[in-house]
Amino acid sequence: MSDGTTDISVTENEVVYIHFAINGVTHCYFVGMVACAFANAAGIYDAIMTALNATELRLEDIKRRIIGFAGDGASVNTGQISGVIALFRRNISPEIIMVQCMSHRIELSFKDVLSNTPLYKKVYTLMDELYKMYHKSAKQTRGLRASFEALKMWAMPTRVGGTGWLGHTMTALNVIWKGYKAFALHLNEVVSIPSGTSAVQPKAKHLIKLLRSKDVMLFAHFLTDLVAVLVRLSMALQKRQTCIYEVRQELETTTLNIINLHTSPGLNMRRLQAALAVGDKYQGEQLHGQSATYEAQKRKVLDNLVSSLDKQFADIDKGLLSCTSIANLQSWPPTFEDAPDFGNDMLAQVVDHFNNHLQQSVDLAVMDAEWTSLKHDLYEKDLGMERGFSQLKIIRTQLRNKLRASTLTALLTIQLHSAEIAEYDPTPAIHCWNTQKRRRPLFLRSVSRGHCRRPAADEMRYLKAEAEADAAAPDVQKPEDPNLDSDYDSHSESDFSDLGSAHNVSDADSEESVLE
Known part of the structure; x- marks a missing residue:
């Protein structure tokens, strides 16, 4: 992609970008800006190649990877015999396609339609002369600032020309509506008070006449609503993520919005109509005319x-650009039975045109079969949903109908994403179980509130006192009972001592759990 501009030294400079994709993700990389020796097709082509060579890409890599050239709609770029695209096809590859700047097409349409409209010329004169009057005269700027301070507002006029026609036009119009009272107040002062400069008063009279003209104000408000629609389209097309097939969708939406302006006024026009309904006044100024x-x-x-x-966007519906609609899933038929041949002709057109590029990394022999398989897989019913519903009915039975959503989700996740029984390795789960902390039975969980509850203070005191009493009690020698059976005599004294020690350990553990 490239575009040219002229700097303050009156030197033609060409800015170059590379738009590429890695694993399906698009990127836009700035290569450089190169001064053109000549502002013709040969000079622009040499500047682009100089910028590409600076990226350490060999000529063979350039020929192998470049598939398109994007520029504005100037004839120096689009010429089929001696334009930049013709030089690319002649020197690099005949498969290179030309893509004109989408946003530039909108501005060209806007300029072509409105350039011969008398009311637009008056509105443009109003915006341009307001900017020049206050931009070039410090005295008039001071007077306008005084009017702004008196009315407690601020909206200095902006330039209407420049590279972004639509954006500058919209900004200039909004500034006029925001500072309309201040402009009218200051222009009236300039007209009524002699300024000593013969050129200022006639210009002020002309501007105040335009501000009070009814048809000019009506067309200016209509133009504000119209430009807002076009700016929205331009901003959508300037996104780097926008695909060619999305251009047609945005264009259709814009066309409908433009047609609706015939019968449905926009926001700015409705505001003006509401003001004129009171008495042909707008922000306190009486409007005149029909x-x-x-x-x-x-x-x-x-x-x-x-x-x-x-007319400007006619090429996106024919040729290779129209084949990009294959990536728009919304344009696909609703079922696979309706789409046995969908996309076959578009795929064949792309393969035939970029045959040399595709042969380097694509097996063209299986492309048709893979395309059919892709359509079949996309249209195939997702059986995973049915498996999930089946497992849901198995897990949430009548006895378990109060399972929480989080618990049910965890159980379904385990059931649907775990390995088969024959392939399942329980070792990690066993290690995870063994590394957990020991259980605390008395650390109770409150079901109603969903958090843990510790024993009450009186329970703590009772359990602690009972443990201390057991520890302080003296050992009592039990008398021998002649009625005991022989099994009792068969146990040694050490066995009972071991049992007692185990019992004490268990009591200590229970006490520790309670104290925790």
């Missing part, structure tokens, strides 16, 4: 703009 001229020119602009946009 609206018949505005209505006729409005209909003409809307109709011509729709036709111009369709």
